[in-house]
Amino acid sequence: MLTAFMGKFEKLTKSLDVLIAFFVVAILAMIIIPLPSPLLDFMLVVNIALSITILLLTLFSKSVLEFSTFPTLLLITTMFRLALNISSTRLILTVGEAGSVIDTFANFVAGNNIVVGAVIFIIIVIIQMMVVTNGASRVSEVSARFTLDAMPGKQMSIDADLNSGLISEDQAKKRRSDLERETQFFGAMDGASKFVKGDAIAGIIITVINLIGGIVIHTVQSDMAIMEALSQFGKLTIGDGLVSQIPSLLISVASGILVTRSGSNTGFGSAVGKELFQAPKVMLMLSVILVLFAIIPGFPTLPFLLLGLVAGAGGYLNLENEKTKRSSAQADEQKSKAAQRTKKEKTEDESVASFQVDPISIEIGYGLIPLADESQDNNLMNHISSIRKQSAHELGILLSPIRIRDNLQLKANEYLIKIKGNTVAGGELYLDKYMIVDPGETDFDFDGIPTKEPAFGLDAMWVDESDREAADLRGYTVVDPLTVLVTHLKETIYKSSYELLGRQEVKQLLEGIKDKYGVVIDELIPDILRLGEVQKVLQNLLKENIPINDLVTILETLADYGNTTKDTEMLTEYVRQALNRTVVKQHLDGAGVLQVVTIMPDTEEMISRSIQKSSAGSIPVLQPDVVTRLFDSITTIQNQLQARGIPHVLLASPKIRPAMKNLISYNFPDVAVLSLNEVPNDVAIETVGMVEG
Numbered sequence: 001m002l003t004a005f006m007g008k009f010e011k012l013t014k015s016l017d018v019l020i021a022f023f024v025v026a027i028l029a030m031i032i033i034p035l036p037s038p039l040l041d042f043m044l045v046v047n048i049a050l051s052i053t054i055l056l057l058t059l060f061s062k063s064v065l066e067f068s069t070f071p072t073l074l075l076i077t078t079m080f081r082l083a084l085n086i087s088s089t090r091l092i093l094t095v096g097e098a099g100s101v102i103d104t105f106a107n108f109v110a111g112n113n114i115v116v117g118a119v120i121f122i123i124i125v126i127i128q129m130m131v132v133t134n135g136a137s138r139v140s141e142v143s144a145r146f147t148l149d150a151m152p153g154k155q156m157s158i159d160a161d162l163n164s165g166l167i168s169e170d171q172a173k174k175r176r177s178d179l180e181r182e183t184q185f186f187g188a189m190d191g192a193s194k195f196v197k198g199d200a201i202a203g204i205i206i207t208v209i210n211l212i213g214g215i216v217i218h219t220v221q222s223d224m225a226i227m228e229a230l231s232q233f234g235k236l237t238i239g240d241g242l243v244s245q246i247p248s249l250l251i252s253v254a255s256g257i258l259v260t261r262s263g264s265n266t267g268f269g270s271a272v273g274k275e276l277f278q279a280p281k282v283m284l285m286l287s288v289i290l291v292l293f294a295i296i297p298g299f300p301t302l303p304f305l306l307l308g309l310v311a312g313a314g315g316y317l318n319l320e321n322e323k324t325k326r327s328s329a330q331a332d333e334q335k336s337k338a339a340q341r342t343k344k345e346k347t348e349d350e351s352v353a354s355f356q357v358d359p360i361s362i363e364i365g366y367g368l369i370p371l372a373d374e375s376q377d378n379n380l381m382n383h384i385s386s387i388r389k390q391s392a393h394e395l396g397i398l399l400s401p402i403r404i405r406d407n408l409q410l411k412a413n414e415y416l417i418k419i420k421g422n423t424v425a426g427g428e429l430y431l432d433k434y435m436i437v438d439p440g441e442t443d444f445d446f447d448g449i450p451t452k453e454p455a456f457g458l459d460a461m462w463v464d465e466s467d468r469e470a471a472d473l474r475g476y477t478v479v480d481p482l483t484v485l486v487t488h489l490k491e492t493i494y495k496s497s498y499e500l501l502g503r504q505e506v507k508q509l510l511e512g513i514k515d516k517y518g519v520v521i522d523e524l525i526p527d528i529l530r531l532g533e534v535q536k537v538l539q540n541l542l543k544e545n546i547p548i549n550d551l552v553t554i555l556e557t558l559a560d561y562g563n564t565t566k567d568t569e570m571l572t573e574y575v576r577q578a579l580n581r582t583v584v585k586q587h588l589d590g591a592g593v594l595q596v597v598t599i600m601p602d603t604e605e606m607i608s609r610s611i612q613k614s615s616a617g618s619i620p621v622l623q624p625d626v627v628t629r630l631f632d633s634i635t636t637i638q639n640q641l642q643a644r645g646i647p648h649v650l651l652a653s654p655k656i657r658p659a660m661k662n663l664i665s666y667n668f669p670d671v672a673v674l675s676l677n678e679v680p681n682d683v684a685i686e687t688v689g690m691v692e693g
Contacts, residue, residue: 024076040091043084044088058258084243092237101243121241280318286308290307291304291308358421359419361405361418362417367411370431384404384486384489391497395542398512402489417492428451429481434463435480436463445474455492497542501538509548520559523559528559528562541579544661546582557571569658573654577675580677580678584674589646592684595641595648596650596686596687597690599691607620607663617658618662619663633693634664638668649672651674651685652673653675
């Protein structure tokens with residue numbers, strides 16, 4: 001039976017959109033069609049239940065996004081209450097009664113004293129209009145403005161986290177979606193809160209109409225005495241007003257709670273309990289103060305004494321809980337240090353390997369040592385682990401462990417990134433400051449230390465933490481020191497990935513896929529190519545930012561052409577053509593079009609005739625003036641396209657592509673050179689320039 005009931009309930013929830021549509025239409029019908037008193041009673045109970053449900057939902061919601069339909073629901077419930085007001089007014093004015101719910105409310109609150117009921121009703125209306133609704137409306141307005149102003153900065157922070165590898169692309173999409181929904185919510189609440197205020201005003205007007213209209217109509221038409229009419233319609237008016245205003249007050253309170261909620265991962269009750277009673281010293285001081293009030297003559301002893309004892313007990317239990325947590329943390333820390341010492345003693349040996357340079361390492365000044373503190377949740381080691389995983393996923397390489405050393409010869413805030421013992425990058429960090437990156441303005445309106453963002457060379461400035469929020473609201477990208485270092489390290493690894501791929505790393509890659517693709521590996525190595533020749537091809541791919549995570553296709557292509565040629569440059573070209581979709585994908589624009597700069601046929605022919613082979617690869621031997629004209633033409637076209645924000649590649653014939661790339665690689669390292677054979681047939685090409693020599 002329970003299963004059948006759950007099945008019916010699930011079908012009902014799927015039809016909610018239709019039911020809600022009928023409900024909204026019924027609200028409009030209630031304004032016109034008279035309701036009998038039993039049906040009106042049922043609708044009034046529905047209104048009360050709905051308002052209580054909304055209030056409880058706001059108390060248990062962890063974020064405003066969990067109740068994003070609230071602004072629309074606010075409009076619907078307001079219209080529902082007004083329709084009920086109109087229906088009850090029609091009954092009061094026509095038959096002199098409005099059902100048992102309104103009558104019960106009137107007798108329960110007012111009793112035999114209409115004045116008391118009227119005063120209570122007026123107080124409820126004043127509280128709702130002047131306190132709750134006004135406050136919620138103001139908070140909604142301010143929240144909407146500040147959320148909208150902070151949106152560009154938050155979006156840039158999401159982009160910075162994505163670029164540094166702290167979050168995945170799916171997480172970035174979710175954060176952007178949540179940010180957009182939050183902005184829309186507060187914008188909608190800014191207008192929706194006016195509904196409640198208008199509802200309160202309409203309730204007062206309807207109440208006055210009920211009182212005056214009922215007395216006038218029934219004294220004139222029904223020959224009822226004025227005092228009798230005043231008593232009867234006074235009670236009905238108060239009951240009708242209370243039945244309407246109490247649900248309205250509950251929803252107003254729910255609105256205020258929802259728009260004043262700060263970011264929290266728990267419901268309102270859990271958050272208040274944790275924050276209000278977490279300080280044992282405060283609880284103990286409160287206990288002492290309440291006990292003092294209890295012993296002062298004239299004050300009620302029992303309430304003060306009881307609450308004082310409860311507060312004292314709570315403070316004592318919190319204090320003992322803190323001591324237990326502190327002792328446990330100290331014990332865990334001592335165990336961790338002992339384990340680290342044991343591990344260090346075991347790994348320290350005088351073997352030959354211990355004197356070799358590390359493939360990649362970071363050296364930091366003594367002022368940056370806290371970044372490597374493993375007791376902190378957000379430390380450099382955790383980020384390095386994420387970078388290694390991301391490099392394996394995006395580039396297809398397995399990075400060796402990255403060693404972190406402190407170097408007393410460096411400045412306190414300085415760091416160096418070394419590849420095979422040689423410094424390739426470095427910079428300075430300030431742990432008590434934040435880096436703000438120029439969003440395109442000419443200068444910074446903050447007092448700080450001007451600098452360059454080390455990974456991309458953008459204008460930046462180190463500012464104090466007190467300026468962080470202001471910079472965020474102004475649209476600057478705000479980055480903490482650890483993220484600056486991690487981003488720089490990641491970009492350095494990506495640029496130097498080909499240097500980090502040795503024979504040992506290639507062997508590990510092959511062993512990782514040997515169980516599944518052992519046939520192609522056994523055929524290729526060593527019968528067709530040696531391990532070193534495969535390594536050179538993989539390095540050539542990484543040098544031009546082509547990932548090698550499709551290792552099977554690469555090996556099969558080398559097996560196909562390895563018997564024909566042992567020239568690693570030519571083999572690389574064959575592999576690039578096999579990976580054509582991977583090669584082209586990173587250069588397509590938003591519409592999936594490849595924007596290309598071509599080379600004049602005469603210039604291509606001249607380069608083709610002058611190509612010479614060397615140990616470093618093919619290179620055209622041209623006259624200096626020809627090279628100058630060629631470089632000037634590339635510079636002009638590149639500046640024009642960059643100013644227009646057009647991504648582009650240099651498209652050459654397959655014969656001259658390697659030589660052309662080698663020729664311009666020093667002056668234009670970021671210009672990708674593709675051949676016609678590397679562009680799939682289904683990819684649209686648009687020519688945006690032509691190089692002349």
